[in-house]
Amino acid sequence: MIRRVKYKDIDFQKYTKCIQHSVQKNWYAGKEVLDELCGNWEVLVYEDYKAVLPVPLKKKLGLNFVIMPLFCQQLGVFSEKDNCEINDNFLQFLKRNYKVFLYSFNHHNSFSENLEKKKNYTIPVSDYILLRRKKYFKGRKSTAKCAQHLIYKEIELNQEHLSFIEKNFKGLKKETDIKKFKDYLYFLNNNHSLKLSAAYLEERLINVAVLVNESTQLSLLGLINDESYKAENGPSFLIDKILDKYIHQKEFNFMGSNIRGIEIFFKSFGGELQEYPYLQSRILKKLS
Template sequence: MIKKLKYNEIDFKKYTQCLENSEQRNWYAKKEVLDELSGHWEVVVYGDYEAVLPVPMRKKLGINFVIMPLFCQQLGVFSGKDNFEINNLLLQYLKKKYQVLFYSFNQNNLFTENLEKKKNYIIPISNYEILRRKKYFKGRKSTAKCAQHLIYKEIELNADSLKFIEDNNKGIPKKSDFEKFIKYLSFLDQNKTLQLCGAYLGEKLINLAVLISEKEQLSLLALINDETCKNENGPSFLIDKILQLYIHEKSFNFMGSNIRGIEVFFKSFGAELQEYCHLENKILKKIS
């Protein structure tokens, strides 16, 4: 009933159909996205692709460990309707058959086992005026209003935007990880799922929101700021403007975070907490 399939054994037509018809459908589990971010992954299948569990791996010390790829937030079980019995079976199979360093399930997966959780924040499709009036924090309304001297533009991935990202990136300190980030941006751009939204002070770009744009959701991959212009309140202006333009047709996924200051920033726009379970072997992580 449950089987592990190596990459070359996967029926990707059935795998994709399962994802598309699943209650938990998300961006990260798509074949092309996992191919780009992981490169080495397989899948645990329940029945005839009634449920699938994609498993990304990386080799360390000659051993294949399960670990979430960089820029991949949630995977887990995908099925027509979330079923905690199937989820439990696949969870136990994952723990028994693999060396798990770190693995994130998705926000819809329910388990009887009490797993550790991480935080994510999402604004569902809403009426912008009602969202702003009823759910924005008072201080966020004021900050966004004070930044109306800024100019909003949607721009292309080109030499200028790449230079801004390179000059102002603070969240990805390792050079190799930053190179993966730039490669991922090119992948998103080629697949027409990249959206770059900029805040300008006159002619100068001072803030950039890097978004993954899907049919029904925008996901914030990065918010990059020119720290010399932090008094201009560009991040508040930028998120508010994006919500004004798109929240009536697309939900907004903030993609984390567990850092208190960032968490409060997300909540101040009326974002709702959606936790997701994860497995982490802290001892194995130290050894590897």
């Protein structure tokens, strides 16, 4: 039996235990992360927290819609073993009881219904030398090699580096979204989950990779580039250096893209396709 549990009634001890012991465990489903990114969310619960599905909510025109918050890629069903029948029940409950604008399940979730899928790319823990030799595209090897005149540094979150990120960040047009990104950076930093990797041309900062740093995974939240130095190949240099330093102990998550050029960039480092299903209302999308 699935029931809807409002935020104030969630047993967070049981919720967290379910997430921590789930086969689908990911960063986005943690209470603190959802509190930071959603503001308003609740949860669907199967039996006594045997399986859970977090539901992010956003109010528009006086109504609550289910919509994935910025910087949150995959949610869905979390349980000790992925079960298609239980997942189907969650899906139907979600459809019947909510106005779903956009909801992304996670790549472990399987359904009887053929849902549309989005693309993500990851690199499992690997030997860097073998990864570079066997899975890098030939052109990516050459580009990374040509950028070795750059200097790699891991930097702290301070006003100087935040100003660089604000000035060069692409993709966020609303002031409220930019503020949310900055707040999220501070949240990650305060929780010791932020890594900033930088490329310098002599003394000048030209590229920053913003990473969510977990015990077993690094996730690329943003790749910030000063376009004046595009010819220096800083993005290729940065990803290559990060993989060199960490891929032997941590999986690398590119955080996905359905834009062809970015997709090819991720694949060129040996990124492996990881698709995840999603539910979206085409009618509500047209009205947005």
